[in-house]
Amino acid sequence: MGTALVYDDEMTKYKLLWVDPVCELEVPERLQVSHQALVRSGLAGRCVPVPVREATDEEVLLVHSAEYLEGVKKTPFMDLEDLMAFTQQYGDVYFHPNIYHCAKLAIGATLQLVDRVMTGKVRNGMALVRPPGHHSQTSQANGFCVFNNVAIAAQYAKKHHGAKRVLIVDWDIHHGQGIQYCFEDDPSVLYFSWHRYEHQSFWPNLRESDFDSVGSGKGAGFNINVPWNQVGMGNSDYLAVFFHVLLPVAYEFGPDLVLISAGFDSAIGDPEGHMCATPDIFAHLTHLLMNLAGGKVCAVLEGGYNLTSLAQSVCQTVQTLLGDPPPHPANLGGPCESALESVHSARSVHKKYWSCLQHAGEPSTKTCRPAQQDGPQGPQSNGGGEAQKEAIAWPEPLQRVAPSVRTALVLPDAVPCADGCERFSPAEGPDSMATAGLRKHFLKESEDGVNVKLLYNITALVGKMEKNEVWHCLPFPFVPSYVLCVCSKHLHINFNHTLTYGCGDTVGLMQAALGLLLPLGYQYAPGLVLLVRPPGCRAREDLWLQLTGLLQGLAAGHTLVLVQENETASVGITASCLLGNAAPSLGSLAAPGPEDVESFERLRLRLQTDWPLLQTTETW
Numbered sequence: 281m282g283t284a285l286v287y288d289d290e291m292t293k294y295k296l297l298w299v300d301p302v303c304e305l306e307v308p309e310r311l312q313v314s315h316q317a318l319v320r321s322g323l324a325g326r327c328v329p330v331p332v333r334e335a336t337d338e339e340v341l342l343v344h345s346a347e348y349l350e351g352v353k354k355t356p357f358m359d360l361e362d363l364m365a366f367t368q369q370y371g372d373v374y375f376h377p378n379i380y381h382c383a384k385l386a387i388g389a390t391l392q393l394v395d396r397v398m399t400g401k402v403r404n405g406m407a408l409v410r411p412p413g414h415h416s417q418t419s420q421a422n423g424f425c426v427f428n429n430v431a432i433a434a435q436y437a438k439k440h441h442g443a444k445r446v447l448i449v450d451w452d453i454h455h456g457q458g459i460q461y462c463f464e465d466d467p468s469v470l471y472f473s474w475h476r477y478e479h480q481s482f483w484p485n486l487r488e489s490d491f492d493s494v495g496s497g498k499g500a501g502f503n504i505n506v507p508w509n510q511v512g513m514g515n516s517d518y519l520a521v522f523f524h525v526l527l528p529v530a531y532e533f534g535p536d537l538v539l540i541s542a543g544f545d546s547a548i549g550d551p552e553g554h555m556c557a558t559p560d561i562f563a564h565l566t567h568l569l570m571n572l573a574g575g576k577v578c579a580v581l582e583g584g585y586n587l588t589s590l591a592q593s594v595c596q597t598v599q600t601l602l603g604d605p606p607p608h609p610a611n612l613g614g615p616c617e618s619a620l621e622s623v624h625s626a627r628s629v630h631k632k633y634w635s636c637l638q639h640a641g642e643p644s645t646k647t648c649r650p651a652q653q654d655g656p657q658g659p660q661s662n663g664g665g666e667a668q669k670e671a672i673a674w675p676e677p678l679q680r681v682a683p684s685v686r687t688a689l690v691l692p693d694a695v696p697c698a699d700g701c702e703r704f705s706p707a708e709g710p711d712s713m714a715t716a717g718l719r720k721h722f723l724k725e726s727e728d729g730v731n732v733k734l735l736y737n738i739t740a741l742v743g744k745m746e747k748n749e750v751w752h753c754l755p756f757p758f759v760p761s762y763v764l765c766v767c768s769k770h771l772h773i774n775f776n777h778t779l780t781y782g783c784g785d786t787v788g789l790m791q792a793a794l795g796l797l798l799p800l801g802y803q804y805a806p807g808l809v810l811l812v813r814p815p816g817c818r819a820r821e822d823l824w825l826q827l828t829g830l831l832q833g834l835a836a837g838h839t840l841v842l843v844q845e846n847e848t849a850s851v852g853i854t855a856s857c858l859l860g861n862a863a864p865s866l867g868s869l870a871a872p873g874p875e876d877v878e879s880f881e882r883l884r885l886r887l888q889t890d891w892p893l894l895q896t897t898e899t900w
């Protein structure tokens with residue numbers, strides 16, 4: 281397994297050859313700084329390098345028309361004047377004698393990645409490409425894009441790897457209308473996009489970028505647009521959309537492959553996006569997708585025009601693909617009113633297609649505000665080229681240092697240690713004082729037979745996690761109530777009952793995990809996640825593994841999992857999840873029971889005043 285990195289500096293070898301303020305942002309340095317940052321941080325060295333190739337005509341034709349391909353094929357032989365004239369036919373794009381070559385490499389790079397991931401040669405990966413793809417359409421170039429790399433990849437995965445369902449997550453700040461058009465009536469490809477919209481006043485100014493474009497015919501419900509009607513959206517706004525729109529639907533869909541249209545113009549400092557989300561948020565967006573499709577995630581570069589924030593965001597994404605747990609994101613105060621309006625609109629319009637959204641409120645009547653009524657704080661841009669270059673500063677993401685031990689296990693001597701983990705047993709056992717302390721604080725008098733040594737090991741392990749010497753651990757065997765007092769800040773959510781005996785079925789629990797547990801956990805910002813495996817949850821093994829995987833996003837990866845003595849069989853797979861391996865896919869999920877949904881909604885409503893990340897509607 282491993283993480284593929286597909287890159288070739290040939291794709292830096294085209295640029296704008298005339299003056300055009302609209303296109304001057306799209307420079308070769310975008311690719312250079314992204315790749316250099318990966319090399320300098322040591323991340324590139326941890327990836328599996330995969331060579332690019334040229335796409336074949338047949339592959340281009342999976343999405344584009346023969347006439348358009350023939351047209352682009354002539355561009356390498358054009359002089360400047362012809363190139364300018366050819367460019368004129370399209371919007372916000374430029375041609376260069378070498379761009380056709382690069383556009384074929386950009387597709388080829390993406391397909392190489394899909395091949396490696398779909399055949400299991402690597403777990404996941406990223407393709408750093410230029411030109412980007414998501415705006416290009418059957419017969420036209422658009423928005424710096426020549427061929428639609430990600431749309432072609434989705435068709436290719438279906439055709440050559442038998443993928444039945446492909447999820448495309450487009451977190452670029454522009455609407456990938458080219459992808460939307462391509463799969464509008466196709467239920468096998470779920471396209472999700474958020475984008476700066478400002479009531480249609482932002483490029484590409486399309487009516488069909490609004491939340492009510494849901495797809496057509498058999499594809500109705502398989503196109504999800506979340507328009508941002510104000511600039512300045514931040515980490516909470518992005519996470520709220522993931523928790524309350526994308527993730528529930530994605531888990532219900534159950535993709536065989538996740539493609540990310542990974543544009544980083546949605547990050548802070550970008551001259552196109554004017555958003556405020558910090559680069560580390562991409563670690564979380566990536567992490568939250570990594571347990572879908574059995575971990576088959578391919579990120580493909582789209583936009584991103586602030587070279588500093590672009591490079592940082594690319595590093596955050598790749599480091600997360602490599603399996604390092606994400607650092608806790610800053611500024612999680614909760615989503616703003618405008619973001620909640622977008623969340624609410626998307627949920628309402630999709631409730632008839634997705635059972636996870638069946639409790640969403642009715643469509644709001646006040647969503648069609650006139651364009652000029654924007655909030656007071658938003659820096660107004662006219663969508664044109666003269667964006668004033670105010671310097672925006674943000675702290676560089678902290679280096680995510682990997683501890684020397686990723687996953688430690690405390691095990692009875694008879695149980696063999698799982699592959700890739702370290703058996704933890706401190707050289708020194710507890711001295712008599714420590715023993716007395718442990719007994720006094722954690723044990724009742726009647727519990728004489730308890731293994732004080734094991735208890736001591738667990739506390740020692742937590743101490744190591746506090747010092748970042750270990751990320752995850754799995755002590756065993758365990759008697760729950762003893763350990764609760766060990767950590768200074770913990771969030772105890774009791775899933776045991778539902779997980780074991782379930783009023784809840786897998787669907788209901790998964791939806792509760794996404795819509796309740798994760799938002800609560802993110803907002804609470806625990807220093808340690810204590811995950812207790814309930815007795816007899818073996819029938820729910822895949823659900824257990826999903827939880828184990830997802831919860832590692834919470835405490836910078838400091839997860840303490842407690843397993844019962846008679847559950848030896850689960851140690852190996854649980855440990856594998858802690859090591860960063862994806863949980864197996866749950867497949868597509870059926871509708872949750874109405875009782876589950878109701879109690880889940882009641883709880884969410886009750887808690888949302890204290891925990892704003894739980895909100896899904898603006899307050900009127």
Ligand code: X5A
Pocket residue numbers: 302372412413414415423424425452454483543545582583584
């Ligand atoms: C890929 C991408 C943006 C085009 C903006 C044109 N394109 N105004 O980010």
Ligand code: ZN
Pocket residue numbers: 452453454543545582583584
């Ligand atoms: Zn973009």
